[in-house]
Amino acid sequence: MHTTITVIGLGNLGRALAHTLLRDGHPTTVWNRSPHKAEALVAQGATSTTTAAEAIAAGDLVLIALLDPTAARKVLTEAGDAVRGRTLVNLTSGGPDDARELATWAAEHDGEYLHGAVYAVPQTIGTAEASINYSGSEAAHHRWQSQLDLLGRSTFLGTDAGRASGYDVAILAGMYGTIGGFLHAAAMAQAAGISAADLTPKLLSWLTDMFPALSTFAREIDDKEYSTEESSLVMNQSGLATIIAASQAQGVPATTLLPLKDLIDREVTAGHGAASLARAVESLKAAG
Structure with missing residues (x-):
């Protein structure tokens, strides 16, 4: 029945x-x-x-x-x-x-x-x-x-x-963050005379290689163990500042990048510059 x-x-x-x-x-x-x-x-x-x-x-x-x-x-x-x-x-x-x-x-x-x-x-x-x-x-x-x-x-x-x-809204936040990053990348590419269609395969290739790092970040976040010899907060602070300056110089507002830069700046100011980029999540949790 x-x-x-x-x-x-x-x-x-x-x-x-x-x-x-x-x-x-x-x-x-x-x-x-x-x-x-x-x-x-x-x-x-x-x-x-x-x-x-x-x-x-x-x-x-x-x-x-x-x-x-x-x-x-x-x-x-x-x-x-x-x-x-x-x-x-x-x-x-x-x-x-x-x-x-x-x-x-x-x-x-x-x-x-x-x-x-x-x-x-x-x-x-x-x-x-x-x-x-x-x-x-x-x-x-x-x-x-x-x-x-x-x-x-x-x-x-x-x-x-x-x-x-709880899973759903977190997954969707990650999805929209990714889309926001893609839209910013497309705007920067076009400002440099590169079509979004030409940019996208290269961006996808880079992201595919990078995504396994999220599992490493996840372990660091869960364990609150952020020591690293590779991608430190201070290193990313410098790199992100360069990207933001390039974006603004091309006439593309760095709207999607500035919030992340702010989180990194807070952690560096608090004395955690040598820690992994994943530690920026602590400023998000403190803000909540």
């Missing part, structure tokens, strides 16, 4: 979730604040409801894919006791505390809670290219794993509901 599943939120991700479930033969109920987004799914066999509470009550497993944690909290709060006896799988992006707050709320309303972090573009949901990390109720993940695996490769990270989000 196929499980009755509900999808709350029909943006790009929600529609891809519902389509995947319908394709596999699951009776699927959908809800969206703008009802017209359900029309194509209804034509494929989904059932649309007028309220989120009705949709939640219709499914044993409830997938939530809304804009942000505020929207998810509002929709679930309005649904109230409809969550009783349901498993809520919240795929809405947010921070660890957002997930923990909703997990507590769900428990108070006799519902089970899993938080999911999606690593896929919507069109790859339901394929081997998609993966989703989960944390929260281990029993719920075990019970519904076959259904969750339909959406993408699933990995359970632990019973702390905020753990999947």
Whole structure:
């Protein structure tokens, strides 16, 4: 027998979730604040409801894919006791505390809670290219794993509901930092008469060679052991100052580099110039 599943939120991700479930033969109920987004799914066999509470009550497993944690909290709060006896799988992006707050709320309303972090573009949901990390109720993940695996490769990270989000926002911060660096590099290249297309293969080659250093940095950060004979903070302070000056001389603001330079400067000023570049993380933690 196929499980009755509900999808709350029909943006790009929600529609891809519902389509995947319908394709596999699951009776699927959908809800969206703008009802017209359900029309194509209804034509494929989904059932649309007028309220989120009705949709939640219709499914044993409830997938939530809304804009942000505020929207998810509002929709679930309005649904109230409809969550009783349901498993809520919240795929809405947010921070660890957002997930923990909703997990507590769900428990108070006799519902089970899993938080999911999606690593896929919507069109790859339901394929081997998609993966989703989960944390929260281990029993719920075990019970519904076959259904969750339909959406993408699933990995359970632990019973702390905020753990999947903790990984997610950190990974995305790294991703956006990388994109910011690439955009700065492209602007500098063009200012020097080099196309972004010509720059990119050489940049990718250098980054590929450099990325293993992140594992070394990770060990240094976890162990708080920053001694080095190679890439010291003072060495990087000098190199970064040169790059910033070159960027500004080309008319490209060093907006993406100045925050890192500030972290390095703080550590050097505090007497840690001989330490590894990874020690700059300590100024980030102190700032927090």
